[in-house]
Amino acid sequence: MIPRRTLLLTAGGVALVHLVIGLVPEPVLSLPTNLVMLAVNLYVAWCGLLLLQTGERRRLGLFVAGYLVLFLLLVALLQRESLFLLLVIVYASVFRNGLLLGLFSAFVLSYVVFQPYAFETFVPLALLWILVWRSARAGTSLFVSASLAVGLFVLGLILLPFLHMLVQETPQTLLQFAGRPEVRQALLVSLSSASLATLIAFLFGVPLAYALVRGEPRGRSLVEALVDLPILLPKPVVGIALLTLLGPGSPLGEMLERAGLGLAGRFAGIVLAQVIVSTPFLIKSAMTAFEGVPEQLETAARTLGARPWQVFGRVALPLASRGVLTGVILCWARAVGEFGAIMLFAPHPLSGSVMVYNEFLKGGVSESRPIAMLLLLICLWVFVLMQFGRALLPAPFSRAPLRRA
Amino acid sequence: MLELRKLQRCFGEFTLGPISLSLPVRRYLVVLGPSGSGKSLLLSALAGVFRAEPGHLLLDGHDVGGLPPERRNCALVFQDPWLLPHLDVSRNVAFGLSLRAIPKGEREARVRELLELLGITRLAKARPARLSGGEAQRVALARALAVRPRLLLLDEPLSRLDHNSRLELRAELRRLHQTLSLTTVHVTHDREEARSVGDDVAIMLGGRVVQSGPLSLVMERPACPFVARFLGLSWREGGALPGCSQKCMEGSGLCDRMEPTGEGD
DSSP: OOOHHHHHHHHHHHHHHHHHHHHSSSOSSOHHHHHHHHHHHHHHHHHHHHHHHTTOHHHHHHHHHHHHHHIIIIIIISOOHHHHHHHHHHHHHHTTOHHHHHHHHHHHIIIIISGGGHHHHHHHHHHHHHHHHHHHHTTOOHHHHHHHHHHHHHHHHHHHHHHHHHTTSOHHHHHHHHTSHHHHHHHHHHHHHHHHHHHHHHHHHHHHHHHHHHSOSTTHHHHHHHHHHHHHSOHHHHHHHHHHHHSTTSHHHHHHHHTTOOOTTSHHHHHHHHHHHHHHHHHHHHHHHHHTSOHHHHHHHHHTTOOHHHHIIIIIHHHHHHHHHHHHHHHHHHHHHOOHHHHHHOOOSOOHHHHHHHHHHHHOHHHHHHHHHHHHHHHHHHHHHHHHHHHHSOOOOOSSOOOOO | OEEEEEEEEEETTEEEEEEEEEEOTTOEEEEEOOTTSSHHHHHHHHHTSSOOOSSEEEETTEEOTTSOGGGTTEEEEOSSOOOOTTSOHHHHHTHHHHTTTOOHHHHHHHHHHHHHHTTOGGGTTOOGGGSOHHHHHHHHHHHHHHTOOSEEEEESTTTTSOHHHHHHHHHHHHHHHHHHOOOEEEEESOHHHHHHHOSEEEEEETTEEEEEEEHHHHHHSOSSHHHHHHTTOOOOSOSOOTTOOOGGGGTOOOOOOSSOOOOOO
16 A cells, blocks of 8 residues: 555645645636536545555656646646546556557547547557557567558558548448449449459469469579569550550450450450459459479378379368468459440449549549449458458468467 | 389489399398488389389389389388378378278278277377477388388488487387288488398499398398498408498498498399
8 A cells, every 4th residue: 555654745845836826816717617626636636646656656647747747738838727637537547558548549649639630640540559559568679669550651641531531421321322323333333343343363363373483493483473563564555555456446355346245345345455454453362372282292192192183172272271262352342443445445334443533523522532432342242241251261271370278 | 012123313423223122022121221222212212202224123023113103112211200290190001092092981991990900099180280209200111001001111211210219119020020921121320220120231332232132041141241240249350342442431321342242132
């Protein structure tokens, strides 16, 4: 327990301060406010003394400093005494729990300092603090924790515009836009074409990735460069190249058009453009995943009688499945997001990203933002769904398996 | 019956073979040699990981040298167990069976039988990541035995285990061989291991078999000073053999006598 003498001294000190405030000729605080504040400050002082009890003088200093910061910010600067009282009670209560204290600071920072951007700053800050705190708690070195903190901060800045956009529109506007048939049509085109493109990429990309990892190493770098090519090219270049080869007026394009298989300006054209720009992501993720499957595991399976395709289907693919799914997510997201190539090669039927652009040209940000948000929400939802799907897949092989007693 | 006829393969600087060797059915051959002598490569050649040409590899009279591993029916157990981490123990053991058209009931019965034989019934539902080294190696053995291989290949199966598990599993291997009488080729660099499990022994150096034959015979009459030393015997004949510079004794890893004294041709 706190020694009675210290307790009395502190309580007396706090009371004295409030007495002085109350007795100043022109009182800054009314009598009831002063009384409530006295009670709060007594509580805060008691919390501070509890810190002293644990023998941590440095933390007591921090405690006082935090109190002063809150005071300066809310009372001196913003003149919001009641908010100060409320927050200071919370502050004193959570001070001993670092995680909660961090969240509290993030809350104050977001909702008091960055008030117009409260939600979109609070979410990343809170996440950042939770992750950094857990990393520090796990005994990670200062360097790693600091790298994490700085990196996450920048990541949070990337997140900011999207979170900000999310709170701009009311659900009503969103529903209203989602109800418009042309919007629905465009979103449907985007989602179905991206899914089809991902399926195509999966069917030929995953076996290709496996072949590149397991097959003859000669020529591999050449194929890899080829795979990377669409990532390197600006997307309008892809669009122009496709138009030149398959567009109206080109021999191949005319031939396909006559056969009823025209691509430019058709749904199939959208899919083609998406396959080209998004497959590399799937192939590269799948290659990394297959590289993590030890060859001995496959050799062992073969000596047990597995044909090469059985080794692929029952050993390599299950163990690489998480990486492959990551590739599928990246590929799908890239396909949904494709704009440049589609805009040039197949602007019709209207897809989501093209529609956002068109609406922006016609009506500015306010007309295109709800559609953009719908696209964002759908993508987020699919992303979350797929992330949960990952957990259901077998974990990749790890050389140092977790041994539990 | 396993028969190797002038099996050979070049790997850059290193040449495996030519090796000629024969192993009667139900015998337990231990291939013994220092590291880098090519004994694991020999085993890989037997398993079919690569094709050894020129030369022939006969299993029960059929030339299997050109077959891929899955058609040889030679189960291979490595230093590390290489269990499939996404399957539990009983499914790992059943893996080879699940590739064949074997009815479910029979499959389960055989898995149960093998788990019992190796004393790991209690681990049937465990994940490989939870097993100790010795347990995992037992599962790997059970998995290899489940497909009833014509030839069981063991590539230093005990070298990654701690001392106690090694002794335990060594006795287990001997016992298994007595129960199942599988033709077995066991590669090791540990002469104690070789002496305690093998019927026959082949001693390798620089990619060649220096001497092979029944263990007792080789122990009685080592062919050269290297063999004698490697088996922990003293070289009684005295002096050098014709054409032997004894460089191998200084760790050159090469035998310079042109004709290996193997009896298996």
